[in-house]
Amino acid sequence: MANIKFSNVGKSFGDNKVINNFNFQGKDDEFLVLVGPSGCGKSTLLRMIAGLEQIDQGEIQINNEVINEMHPSKRHTAMVFQSYALYPHMNVYDNMSFGLKIEKKTKEEIHSKVLSAAKTLKIEDLLERRPKELSGGQRQRVAIGRAITRNPKIFLFDEPLSNLDAALRAEMRVEISRLHQKIKTNIIYVTHDQVEAMTLADRIVILNNGNIEQVGTPNEIYTNPDNIFVAQFIGTPKMNIFKINSENIVSNNKINILGSSIPFSGINLDKKNYYIGIRPEHLTLNENQEFNFTPKIELIENLGNEKIVYMVSEHNQLCAKISSDIQINNTFGFNLKNILLFDENGLRIRS
């Protein structure tokens, strides 16, 4: 049980402002994922919570206690590093018990804590081994186990799966999800992989250039993005975005696009530039769509269960994701409810 609160947090390396006026309020026991492109400040934020980076301005509170000046080991956080950072000269047991030994806990207490952590992660057989005798997945488990023995209020994961191969990553993702259900503690998880963010998170914080772009549950972020950055960042392939010039705006609620004139309700359009977004999975070959268009198909990628179709229509590059058992003809269709409208600054216009 812990909640974390950021108020006006800022951080700069030299002249380079990495994080600027960061405000956020966490909830109890939630799995929070910080996601963003590389260099967006997500890892820096995590290291500031852990105490490995100085907090330049503002303050971070855990359970209403300011932690800015607190020693890293007293913040009740435990960190899992991307590179595992296991001590190579100690075996797994010593690695996991190292922090407890320094805190001068009794031998029995250390033993029971290490064993229960090992049991949670199913690494009881590995306790005598050295890190170099472990596989990547096992090392990651030991690193998580070391964090568990610290009994923290908040777990900090810094891209823990990015050193693993694709199959193992999927497996460990499920295990981390299970672990959270089992131990019910706050987890702050940093990643650049949107799949991890979508599958693991209770709430996602999408960061870009040190600013929050959107906070929400995975479903909210996917269906209801606040801006073009979020819309394009989540989902593979990326959302199709095309620019609408003022001549394509027919009236104050009608836009000409892909050969159709689309009426929007509840909005008032000026003669300005707009952006239209539609997800590849919402372009379908089904005849019963509200609007249809006939693009020129350039390339089809077959992924087995689905096909990605790359095409051009009215100088707009488009891409569609369709089930692979559907025969591809030349007519694609889409529905009004799946179209997202953004203004010229990339902000969402909701109808």
Add this chain to the structure above:
Amino acid sequence: MKIKNLLIYSIISSFFLLSLISIWKILVTLQGLKLENFNTTIIFILGFLFSFFNVFISERLNFIFKFLFFALIFVYVDGFLISKLPIWYNIGIVFILYFFASKTKKYNSNFLNNEHSTQLILFDFLTLFGIVLFSFVILFPFYMMLVTSFKTQIALLVNPLDFSIDFNQDLKELFKSYFVIFTSYNFGKYILTSTIVSLGTVFITLIFAIPAAYAIARLNFFGKTFMSTSILIIYMFPAIVLVIPLYTVFSQLGLRNSISGLLIVYTATTLPVAIYMLQGYFKSIPKELEEAAILDKLSWFGIIIKIILPLSIPAISSVALYVFMIAWNEFLFSLMFLDNPNSFTLSRAIQYLSGDAETPRQYLMAGSVIVTLPVLFIFVYFEKYLVSGLTAGSVKG
């Protein structure tokens, strides 16, 4: 099959064989054998023929048979027919031929068909040739040193160019020089002084170098870049430039003829390189390990003791070894600062003995062997630490 490759291979390999056997012949002359001539032509022709036919018969004949057959011909022609030499000489020749045959085993007709095989052969043999020649050049003085130390004064005077060891005399006679330098020349005391000075230097240097190297590798402080780049500046001055000012200073401070004076100078001269070597290694230790240790509530001091030191054993032992060797072999400063035989180090003591015309040569050589041996043993013992990479497995990769 390329004729060019075949010819080049045969010529190079027979030159190699010629050089191997010539070295052996030089060594046996030292042992007192009288050779009328080196038979270079015969050896060259035999080597050439063997290399040549080796290419054709290599697949068809077992290696052992092939080598035995060749060795018999060689020993018969060179050893008995021409020179009539004793059996131990020919056994040596057989070993050389075994070495040669095993080295040329891989050059079969397939290998010679390869476009690049000439270059490969050339580099292979240059490497082998270099190893054999330079180890001979380097090891020969050691051999001389060893042999001379086992001789008597008379034997040395009768035939100074006889490099054989007479194993027929009894052991006490053989090791006489060693007994003498310990009993009448006080070498036990010199060894003790040298050991104290060398180990002391290692100890003090490490005590200063480890925190300094850690600070340069990890911490940010004012003047860090200047510090780390200027560490090696002391090596821009030749020691002879420093030694005279130091002599005056040490004379006034009363540090001449004292172990502590030597410790100060040796530490000062070895510290820069020690720091330089260690900081490079410390930088290679992943930073995350230390961050993990910080989260585990370790202080800076604790991090150095519990994380950095165990992981740096290879680097620290090589630095220790290096410092020990420098201090043990150091000569210039001990020559200048020590003039009282009571505080001599080993190298100074040998110089002192050699300056004395009455000191027999075999005693000097016995002393030299004693100076050399500890460094040799320590090197063999520490070698395993120098190669093992302890950081493997801590981080991906």
